[in-house]
Amino acid sequence: MKFAHFADLHLGYEQYNQSWRAEDFASAFKRSAEVAIAQGIxxxxxxxxxxxxxVPNPKTLNDAIEVLKLFKGRDIPVFAVEGNHDKSIREMSAYHLLEGLGLLNVLGLRRERIEGDFVTSERVENLYIVKGVFKDIEIIGDRHRTKWQLDKILPYLKGGEDAILVLHQTVKEVVDVDLNIAWDLTIEQLPPARYYAMGHVHLPRHRKVGDAFLAYPGSIERYDAREASHFIRYRENLEVKEGEKKGFYLVEDFTPMFVNIETRELYNISIEDEKREEVERKFLSALKFVNDSGIIVAKLYCGETLDQKKFYDLALKKAKYAEISFRRIGIEEISQAKPEREFFSDFELKLLEILKEDDELSIKSAVELIKEHYAIAPVSKADKVEKAVVEEKTTKDEKKFEGKKEKKFKTLLDFV
Ligand SMILES: [Mn+2]
Structure with a gap:
């Protein structure tokens, strides 16, 4: 048994407001699909x-359809969950449109039962979990959720012996190693599976969880300067370091092997010097490493003011696209921002986390969390005022979401 594990394809991303960047993302996905198919997945x-x-535009939808047709043409089923970028609270998302065309099998919690050649549904409370089935392998998953929703949903995402779990979330033990990003769940919270097909972390990472593998293929193209193909730094000495590879995992008998897919080069350049002439000299030596189809994202640090336009023109002589930023050094830095943790309680942090997702579902989750919190917390005088405000807002919000029904939520599953 062999399958391809892709994530974070970001079709339609016009990075740096350049439409050709969206084409780069689509082409990287297409080349990956071709390689995977040739491998006999x-x-x-x-x-x-x-x-x-x-809400992808028609061109982007067409790009997705073109690639998904390659799989369809070979009777290779494709299973997918929505990520934070493309999830929708509307009844029908772009994923469901592709599902209707027979190009995708969307996994996760649904209001209605879905049955098909490669999917089946299991009833949980008032909902269904749509699972993928390939021979005796179950493919279970759900779209991106807030940390708070995950706590409630994860126990339902249990599969059989040979289950694959598909999630678009950050796992603490992976992101804590060398990536400075917030985590959604810990390894301990994961239901048992033979392979954890993860998305959301944009650099490729994999690790063992017991006998199983947990893997993030990373984004298919270079999503920002942290994912550059080259890091060129010139302070004291010129240092050139290669960035991480882009691609996907080819998984054979639940063991992942990274398949590298070439992308456009992205150069993350950092130059520092007191003197303007020296910054220019150093910048010119950094440019020697750049190829003409590449993208330059450069930061210049100098004790004197610089003519940014001049550097921009120099960069464009060598590359397809450039972004140059300049920072004057020697001026005392404004005090560093304090971490959120110093200002907010755990409850408030959780609430902020939920509200980062700017959609109606998150607002509903936030309302639920507030209700849950104030129902058990001892009430101080200050809290009472706050509570009254919250309650007033809650009732209003509930009315807004529930319309005439005035239904109370019993569990999270009631409003997924
Ligand atoms: Mn992503």
Whole structure:
């Protein structure tokens, strides 16, 4: 049994407001699909963020359809969950449109039962979990959720012996190693599976969880300067370091092997010197490493003011696109921002986390969390005032969401 594990394809992402960047993302996905098919895969998994936005434009939808047709043409089923970029609270998302065309099998919690050649549904409370099935392998997953929703949903995402779990979330033990990003869940919270097909972390990472593998293929193209193909730094000495590879995982008998897919080069350049002439000299030596189809993202640090335009023109002589930023050094830095943790309680942090997702579902979750919190917390005088405000807002919000029904939520599953 062999499958391809893709994630974070971000189709339609016009990085730096350049439409050709969206074409780069689409072409990287297409080349990956071709390589995977040539390897004789049985099925493919897309662990979220197939699209950069939840409402992709017609060109982007067409790009997705073109690639998904390659799988369809060979009877290779594709299983997918929505990511934070492309999830939708509307009844029908772009994923469901592709599902209707027979190009995708969307996994996760649904209001209605879905049955098909490669999917089946299991009833949980008032909902269904749509699962993928390939021979005796179960492919279970759900779209991107807030940390708070995950706590409630994860116990339902249990599979059999040979289950694959598909999620678009950050796992603490992976992101804590060398990536400075917030985590959604810990390894301990994961239901048992033979392979954890993850998305959301944009650099390729994999690790063992017991006998199973947990893997993030990373984004298919270079999503920002932290994912550069080259890091060129010139302070005292010129240092050139290669960035991480882009690609996907080819998984054979639940063991992942990274398949590298070439992308456009992205150069992350950092130059520092007191003197303007020296910054220019150093910048010119850094440019020697740049190829003409590449992208330059450069930061210049200098004790004197610089003519940014001049540097921009120099960069464009060598590359397809450039972004130059300049920072004057020697001026005392404004005090560093304090971490959120110093200002907010755990409850408030949780609430902020939920509200980062700017959609109606998150607002509903936030309202639920507030209700849950104030129902058990001892009430101080200050809290009472706050509570009254919250309650007033809650009632209003509930009315807004529930319309005439005035239904109370019993569990999270009631409003997924
Ligand atoms: Mn992503």
């Amino acid at each position: 049985d099925f493919a998994i897309i662990s979220g963020d197939l699209f950069h936005r939840s």
